[in-house]
Amino acid sequence: MKESKEKMSKGVTRRDALKLSAMALGGLAVGGAMNGPGAGDAQAATECPDPGHCYPTNDPTQQYYYYDHLPNVYRPNDPTDPKIALRDDEMRITFLGSMVPPVRRAQQEMSVFVEVGPWVYDPKHPTDPTYGRATDSIVFDCGSGVCANYGAMNIQYSRMNKIFLTHLHADHMSDLTHLYCFGPGGGRYSPLYVWGPGPSGVKNPKAPPKYYDDGTKALCRNLREALRWSTESFSFQASACEGYERPTRKKWGLPCNPVPVGDDPTDDGYAVVPIELNWRHYGKSERDNVAYDNPDTGVKITHFPVIHCRKGSIGYKLEWNGLSMIFTGDTKPEYMSVNNAINGNNGVDVFIHEMGLPPEVWAMKNLHLNKPGSGSQWDAYVNEMKSVINSSHSPIGAFGxxxxxxxxxPRLTVATHFQTADDTVDCAKNSILLHWPDxxxxxxxxVSFDLMVLNVTKTAITQFQSKVPAFGFSPLISVPDNLKPPKYWKWGQDSQGNRVKVGNPxxxxxxxxEIPEKDPATGDCNYRDDGY
Ligand SMILES: [Zn+2]
Ligand SMILES: [Zn+2]
Structure with missing residues (x-):
């Protein structure tokens, strides 16, 4: 067979296509009982469909994305919005960030928030859903800038205590800093639980050390210590409650005991608890890939390896009440995501997968061009983009x-981690339709964008665009009555005049x-103690 080096629509050569087919057989061998998509045509390499090069044409400084396909509006700050209080059978998926680096104003980096019903009202605000919370809620990834979106969506820090990281790239975890440090002041009077992959096991070519400690436990340990000044400085405020019910390995169906990394008490808001996952596991032996299985809320989360940049990246599948969603994180095309989405021929309800621009288009956009460039600079930059895509991502044709x-x-597929704009989306649609005509x-x-909300039930998946105030303040806070005294305290009085430990700021x-409120010599007022 004559080998063609001509680039095909997926950005792969015929040789690559043959390799991919061979990998299908490899996937079967490794996976054992897995369905092996692509195995049937492993012997006969086919030409890829060519969509023509659909170059985005918009002036890169004038990119927009019109949400015309989303007529439904969600207002998470409006207590009269009937969609806030999840019904018993509803799962809500919210995109708080949806962008590949570098971050842009229209899109923060990755984060997907999943909540399941029924809605639990705050006892102090029994009729106002905006103070309430879902029965269980999960943060998948927590990239740069997403805390601004969580706040705008009125998602309290107390609802963000379970963080599942797909991998330890900064665009998937850098807002952990904010979430961790400001959580206790924002109402999370309980530890931060962080799931993520264990060490990669990749050998260091410039040893020693032979291996770096590059897993989630090390991330949490170093995060905790790096932020010591910040957390101590705020520890004149309460960060724990009386009677916090600590999770156990059994209670949450964890693969390890939930033990904090530092010396923080196990009920404290500044405690960080890593739940490290063996990224190689994918369910070959029963339950070897269960990250969380909570019988009280019905949420079960499993993980599987994906291929991204360095060993150790994982995807997650969340199952609840007969519904399922997958978030693959970042990955090259691979069979674990495909097989998890096939889900034993049951399919999944929502499949969230990254999608990338073709290297040439990515280069055009980053260099502010609206047609391909030329010359050595251009070639060098396109090659850079190619190397990133080839090690790490699924460009539009590959995703198709x-x-x-x-x-x-899947009932609904959502492409994410993508520079969403009208022209890039048009480009993606062309390539995907060639592979998936239906x-x-x-x-x-x-294609996802920030603040897009999916309401998922067995009968319908409804998409919403959210309307939120750009100049909003904090998400609503309900201060519990049973706060423990803070770390830096002094004797003081409560509202009934009892002697109690109070914070010492x-x-x-x-x-x-310090410039005092009153001049110590004359007693004259320098400034008012009420702040006005
Ligand atoms: Zn990544
Ligand atoms: Zn990423």
């Missing part, structure tokens, strides 16, 4: 191929250069 291999199809834009396939400062 992945979807062609998933049968039955794709119905806006119905079974969409002056314990950690040097006041020798």
């Amino acid at each position: 191929y992945i979807l062609s291999q998933i049968n039955p199809k 794709m119905q834009w806006g119905r079974n396939f969409i 002056l314990a950690q400062i040097d006041r020798s250069t």
Whole structure:
């Protein structure tokens, strides 16, 4: 067979296509009982369909994305919005970030928030859903900038204590800093639980050390210590409650005991508890890939390896009440995501997968061009983009191929980690339709953007765009009555005049250069103590 080096629509050569086919057989061998999509045509390499090069044409400084396919509006700050209080059978998936680096104003980096019903009202606000919370809620990834979106969506820190990281790239975890440090002041009077992959096991080519400690436990340990000044400085405020019910390995169905990394008490808001996962596991032996299985809320989360940049990246599948969603994180085309989406021929309800621009288009956009460039600078930059895609991502054509291999199809596929704009989305639609002619834009396939909300039940998946205030303040806070005294305390009085331990905000400062409210010599007022 004559080998063609001509680039095909997926950005792969014929040789690569043959390799991919061979990998299908490899996937079967490794996976044992897994369905092996692509195995049937492993012997006969086919030409990839060519969509023509659909270069985005918009002026890169004038990119927009019109959400015309989403007529439904969600207002998470409006107590009269009937969609806030999840019904017993509802799962809500919210995109708080949806962008590949670098972060942009229209899109923060990755984070997907999943909540399941029924809605639990705050006892102090029994009729106002905006103070309430879902029965269980999960944060998948927590990239740069997403805390601004969580706040705008009125998602309290107390609802964000379970973080599942797909991998330890900064665009998937850098807002952990904010979430961790400001959580206790924002109402999370309980530890931060962080799931994620264990060490990669990749050998260091410049040993020693032979291996780096590059897993989630090390991340949490170092995060905790790096933020010591920040957490101590705020520890004149309460960070724990009386009677916190600590989770156990059994209670949450964890693969290890939930033990904090530092010296923080196990009920404290500044405690960080890593739940490290063996990224190689995918369910070959029963339950070897269960990350969380909570019988009280019915949420079960399993994990599987994906291929991204360095060993150790994982995807997650969340199952609840007969519904399922997958978030693959970042990955090259691979069979674990495909097989999890096939889900034993049951399919999944929502399949969330990354999608990338072709290297040439990515280079055009980053260099502010609206047609391909030329010359050595251009070639060098396109090669850079190619190396990133080849080690790490699924460009639009490859993503189309992945979807062609998933049968039955997910009820809804969401492409994410993508520079969403009208022209890039048009470009993606063309490539995906060639592989999946039944794709119905806006119905079974969409591209994510920040603050997009999916309401999922067995009968319908409804998409919403959210309306939130750009100049909003904090999410609503309900202060519990049973706070423990803070770490830096002094004797004081409660509202009934009882002698109690209260926070001591002056314990950690040097006041020798302070300008006092009243001049100590004359007693004259320098400034008012009520702040006005
Ligand atoms: Zn990544
Ligand atoms: Zn990423």
